[in-house]
Amino acid sequence: MAHFTKATSIHDWFNQRLGIDTVNRVLATEYWIPKNINFLWAMGMILAVTFGLLLVSGIFLLMYYQPNIHTAFDSVNYTIMQQVDFGWLWRHIHAVSASVIFLIIYIHMFTGIYYGSYKNGREMIWISGMLLFVAFSAEAFSGYMLPWGQMSYWAGMVITNLFSLGGLHLNGLVEWIRGDYIPSQAFLDRFFMLHVLLIPLIIIALIGLHFGALRIPHVNNQDGEEIDFDVESKKYLAGDKANSKVIRFMNDFLSKDMAVVAIYLVFLFYLVFWNFGFAMDPINFDPANGLQTPRDIYPEWYFLWSYEMLRPFSTNFGLMTFAFAQGIMFLLPFLDRSKNAVAASRRGWFQVWFWLLLVDMIALSAMGKMPPSGIWYDIGFTAASLFIALWVALPIITIFEKKA
Numbered sequence: 001m002a003h004f005t006k007a008t009s010i011h012d013w014f015n016q017r018l019g020i021d022t023v024n025r026v027l028a029t030e031y032w033i034p035k036n037i038n039f040l041w042a043m044g045m046i047l048a049v050t051f052g053l054l055l056v057s058g059i060f061l062l063m064y065y066q067p068n069i070h071t072a073f074d075s076v077n078y079t080i081m082q083q084v085d086f087g088w089l090w091r092h093i094h095a096v097s098a099s100v101i102f103l104i105i106y107i108h109m110f111t112g113i114y115y116g117s118y119k120n121g122r123e124m125i126w127i128s129g130m131l132l133f134v135a136f137s138a139e140a141f142s143g144y145m146l147p148w149g150q151m152s153y154w155a156g157m158v159i160t161n162l163f164s165l166g167g168l169h170l171n172g173l174v175e176w177i178r179g180d181y182i183p184s185q186a187f188l189d190r191f192f193m194l195h196v197l198l199i200p201l202i203i204i205a206l207i208g209l210h211f212g213a214l215r216i217p218h219v220n221n222q223d224g225e226e227i228d229f230d231v232e233s234k235k236y237l238a239g240d241k242a243n244s245k246v247i248r249f250m251n252d253f254l255s256k257d258m259a260v261v262a263i264y265l266v267f268l269f270y271l272v273f274w275n276f277g278f279a280m281d282p283i284n285f286d287p288a289n290g291l292q293t294p295r296d297i298y299p300e301w302y303f304l305w306s307y308e309m310l311r312p313f314s315t316n317f318g319l320m321t322f323a324f325a326q327g328i329m330f331l332l333p334f335l336d337r338s339k340n341a342v343a344a345s346r347r348g349w350f351q352v353w354f355w356l357l358l359v360d361m362i363a364l365s366a367m368g369k370m371p372p373s374g375i376w377y378d379i380g381f382t383a384a385s386l387f388i389a390l391w392v393a394l395p396i397i398t399i400f401e402k403k404a
């Protein structure tokens with residue numbers, strides 16, 4: 001058994017039992033961050049803060065929301081929005097943050113891709129990040145069901161229908177997922193449980209994994225420099241802070257992070273107060289009606305690119321391209337055959353690949369909102385085919401890449 005002495009202070013009492021000084025050193029004061037990183041490295045912290053806002057606003061909404069197909073719509077649109085003091089504010093914070101978090105996730109992902117921050121020991125950071133992306137997608141979808149409006153109902157119908165897997169006609173699987181033949185009370189109950197309990201728990205565990213995966217390889221830097229963190233941190237601790245290439249995470253780097261977070265929060269709350277409409281589909285202000293299909297059923301903007309991977313093809317092939325799009329990004333660290341973890345601008349063909357992928361995914365998202373006919377169909381089809389071609393080409397163009 002460990003040896004305990006009479007504590008000299010409250011701090012010492014806890015430290016003897018919980019080793020808080022060691023934890024603080026490993027996770028904060030001696031967690032070393034390169035000096036040469038820009039504001040894009042604050043996106044991770046912005047994501048953590050936005051997730052916190054979603055949790056807090058979600059808890060307030062949960063106090064009045066009713067997961068019942070007869071009362072859910074009114075509990076959101078009348079009770080929370082009109083009767084409860086500041087209910088509208090919590091709802092706007094929740095809806096706007098849910099949409100904006102995807103914008104930040106995409107910026108964070110593309111920053112990682114641009115700087116090659118997913119290889120040479122950082123593979124688990126990328127894989128845990130992709131798992132977070134999937135978990136957030138499931139969280140957003142399940143939350144969309146809860147107001148039980150027309151879009152909740154019909155998007156729920158369309159997405160669960162995908163599980164029949166086209167020509168395989170697995171209708172039993174669709175009914176098992178819904179708990180009924182159509183979206184109904186059992187469906188709302190289980191999506192409610194997923195949204196407020198199971199998926200948030202999974203997200204919290206995954207954030208833990210993501211942060212843990214960062215601890216050993218440390219974050220990359222904008223110059224692709226291989227920093228020896230042991231040597232540089234010793235310099236810092238010896239007092240040669242000016243020549244050391246690293247700074248402490250806490251409080252040094254955190255204060256920089258928080259400056260970017262503060263600017264972000266101004267933007268976020270501008271949207272919450274004055275421009276919240278984009279985060280809520282007008283059709284969802286009509287209560288769910290299983291006898292009236294809306295003319296157009298579209299997913300939220302952040303799902304449009306993957307929706308457009310499905311649409312231009314026949315049902316079975318479309319499901320395959322959709323599954324390809326969801327799965328292939330997980331493999332990025334293994335498909336990129338070059339060892340260069342530097343900015344794409346120094347990587348020859350990879351730079352072309354990067355910008356094509358970005359523009360292609362924007363084009364797919366734009367086409368996902370257009371009717372699938374005429375010129376829109378042609379552009380959508382080309383963009384979806386290019387997406388597949390880009391991922392097939394990646395190992396080929398990177399295997400010949402010269403050392404940067």
Ligand code: HEM
Pocket residue numbers: 040041042043044045047048051105108109112115117118122125126127128129130131132133207210214218219220221
């Ligand atoms: C809510 C979800 C997420 C949170 C809270 C989060 C948080 C963080 C934080 C705090 C960092 C370190 C600082 C930074 O580079 O920003 C980081 C790094 C990283 N994240 Fe995430 N992340 C999330 C989602 C994702 C996703 C979806 C991906 C991509 C699939 C991803 C991939 C990465 C990569 C590759 C790095 C390493 C960057 C580097 O070494 O320079 N993360 N993340």
